[in-house]
Amino acid sequence: MDKKDTLYKRFQNAVRRKTNWRNTYKEALEYFSPQRDTFDDPQEGSKRTNTDRIFDSTGQDALDEAVSNAQAEIFPPQKNWGKLKLGPLLKDKSGDLNKKLEDITDLFFTSLHNSNFDIQVAEFLEDWMIGTGNMLMHKGTRDKPFIFEAIPLDQVYLERGKFGSVGGRFRKWRLPNHLIKETWPDAKLSQTLQAAIETNPYEETCIIEYTIQDKVKSRVLTQDRGGKSISKEQMTDGFRYIVQEEKTKEVIVDRENKSQPWINVRYAVSAGEVYGRGPVLKALADNKTLNKTKELVLKNAALAISGMWTVVDDGIINLENIVMEPGAKIPVMANPGNPNGPSIAPLRSGADFNVSQIIIQDLIKSIKGILMAEPMGEIDAPVKTATEIAHRAQRMAKRMGSPFGRMQSEGAEQIMMRGLYILEELGMIDLSGFTVDGNNIGIQHVSPLAVAQDQEELTAMTRYAEIVSGFFGPQGLMMMTNPVEFGAELSRLLGVRSNILPTQEQMDAIKQVLAQQAGAAQGAQPEQPMV
Numbered sequence: 001m002d003k004k005d006t007l008y009k010r011f012q013n014a015v016r017r018k019t020n021w022r023n024t025y026k027e028a029l030e031y032f033s034p035q036r037d038t039f040d041d042p043q044e045g046s047k048r049t050n051t052d053r054i055f056d057s058t059g060q061d062a063l064d065e066a067v068s069n070a071q072a073e074i075f076p077p078q079k080n081w082g083k084l085k086l087g088p089l090l091k092d093k094s095g096d097l098n099k100k101l102e103d104i105t106d107l108f109f110t111s112l113h114n115s116n117f118d119i120q121v122a123e124f125l126e127d128w129m130i131g132t133g134n135m136l137m138h139k140g141t142r143d144k145p146f147i148f149e150a151i152p153l154d155q156v157y158l159e160r161g162k163f164g165s166v167g168g169r170f171r172k173w174r175l176p177n178h179l180i181k182e183t184w185p186d187a188k189l190s191q192t193l194q195a196a197i198e199t200n201p202y203e204e205t206c207i208i209e210y211t212i213q214d215k216v217k218s219r220v221l222t223q224d225r226g227g228k229s230i231s232k233e234q235m236t237d238g239f240r241y242i243v244q245e246e247k248t249k250e251v252i253v254d255r256e257n258k259s260q261p262w263i264n265v266r267y268a269v270s271a272g273e274v275y276g277r278g279p280v281l282k283a284l285a286d287n288k289t290l291n292k293t294k295e296l297v298l299k300n301a302a303l304a305i306s307g308m309w310t311v312v313d314d315g316i317i318n319l320e321n322i323v324m325e326p327g328a329k330i331p332v333m334a335n336p337g338n339p340n341g342p343s344i345a346p347l348r349s350g351a352d353f354n355v356s357q358i359i360i361q362d363l364i365k366s367i368k369g370i371l372m373a374e375p376m377g378e379i380d381a382p383v384k385t386a387t388e389i390a391h392r393a394q395r396m397a398k399r400m401g402s403p404f405g406r407m408q409s410e411g412a413e414q415i416m417m418r419g420l421y422i423l424e425e426l427g428m429i430d431l432s433g434f435t436v437d438g439n440n441i442g443i444q445h446v447s448p449l450a451v452a453q454d455q456e457e458l459t460a461m462t463r464y465a466e467i468v469s470g471f472f473g474p475q476g477l478m479m480m481t482n483p484v485e486f487g488a489e490l491s492r493l494l495g496v497r498s499n500i501l502p503t504q505e506q507m508d509a510i511k512q513v514l515a516q517q518a519g520a521a522q523g524a525q526p527e528q529p530m531v
Contacts (some may be wrong), residue, residue: 029039264410
């Protein structure tokens with residue numbers, strides 16, 4: 001079987017597996033982000049018809065707040081949320097490695113801050129709160145190395161990989177013909193597609209992108225028997241990126257890469273599933289109930305304003321013609337009253353929605369609580385102490401523990417790994433002597449949420465110092481604590497740069513000076529007279 005036919009079958013299988021997820025995600029978007037619901041392939045800029053069925057904006061507002069909070073806690077704009085650190089295998093060989101890793105980290109975040117990451121990550125996090133966030137990290141130029149693109153949920157099709165991971169990534173979307181060559185300069189166009197571009201440059205072509213795991217050729221540095229470093233080509237684990245025009249099944253781009261551009265993060269995953277389930281799906285039932293309650297409140301208000309009326313009619317009443325709605329006029333034989341009653345009279349309604357406000361407030365509180373839209377409480381609530389605020393921050397960190405751990409491994413770390421690969425490919429850094437695997441070189445998360453998760457350990461260390469000082473005084477604390485390791489651990493928990501701390505050589509010099517001063521002070525003491 002031809003390679004392009006095999007790939008297309010894999011894509012079709014991924015499309016079939018997403019059928020049920022399409023309905024799940026579409027319903028969530030209808031209630032929480034109706035303007036971003038593109039599953040029905042609407043025209044650009046057109047009005048979303050589902051907005052006519054939405055009577056309350058609590059879900060949309062809560063999702064916006066949740067996304068803003070998540071971005072501020074995980075990817076704070078124009079701030080460093082991670083850094084490279086030495087792993088356990090290289091801690092004894094620090095030397096200038098720490099300084100080099102900090103320089104590489106600074107270059108990575110400088111490039112990240114100069115990109116469109118802060119703009120695109122908000123859309124990415126919104127889909128993540130629904131269930132699965134998808135974003136592409138393209139290679140740019142030396143001036144702007146990173147280009148990010150948030151991909152809508154309706155365009156992405158994921159394939160289940162081994163051990164619950166994501167295998168193949170597929171994207172189906174439409175692109176104007178004149179942008180095909182600009183998007184992929186190395187595209188090999190068939191005569192038919194080239195003619196379509198020249199004849200109808202603004203018509204759209206359906207494109208399918210494949211990103212699959214494969215063996216790729218790579219140059220690896222090894223040592224010969226004499227210990228000399230040599231470069232040799234061998235097959236290593238990598239990715240194959242293929243672009244196919246759907247109508248003719250022609251492959252126009254075929255690349256081999258050691259790094260793949262996709263950032264796919266699931267909020268939470270059930271066993272055996274490849275797509276994620278976010279807090280929006282959990283709050284969907286409450287939001288639908290709130291929406292229906294608001295709809296009934298509005299109908300009751302319309303009845304209260306316009307009312308329903310009974311009108312005396314001498315003819316025969318047809319019950320099928322009676323419509324119970326605001327302003328309705330229902331013919332009757334007679335209205336109550338003496339002698340024959342008025343010709344027109346209001347019809348009393350048994351509806352009483354005074355209890356609706358209680359239901360609405362409970363539902364709003366539940367929706368915001370599920371999405372953690374107000375982790376510190378309402379703005380108009382009583383002023384909170386610093387201790388209470390710190391406690392609420394720790395509580396939020398605990399609630400976000402599982403999804404944040406997945407965001408760290410599937411999101412933040414993959415963004416840094418992809419970014420380092422792009423910077424090296426552009427010749428801006430040299431990673432030939434580094435392996436970012438956690439054992440040699442690791443990634444430390446220093447986002448506000450990661451720091452909040454370290455607060456318990458930081459509090460324990462502070463309490464230890466206070467208690468020991470209280471019992472034995474400052475000298476006892478110095479005797480029972482390694483000041484160098486204590487300071488290094490505090491700087492790690494607080495995310496302080498390592499260049500603030502003294503180096504090992506500086507510490508040795510300080511110790512030598514202190515020892516000399518102690519010896520001089522001991523020698524200067526007068527001898528006690530013999531009694």
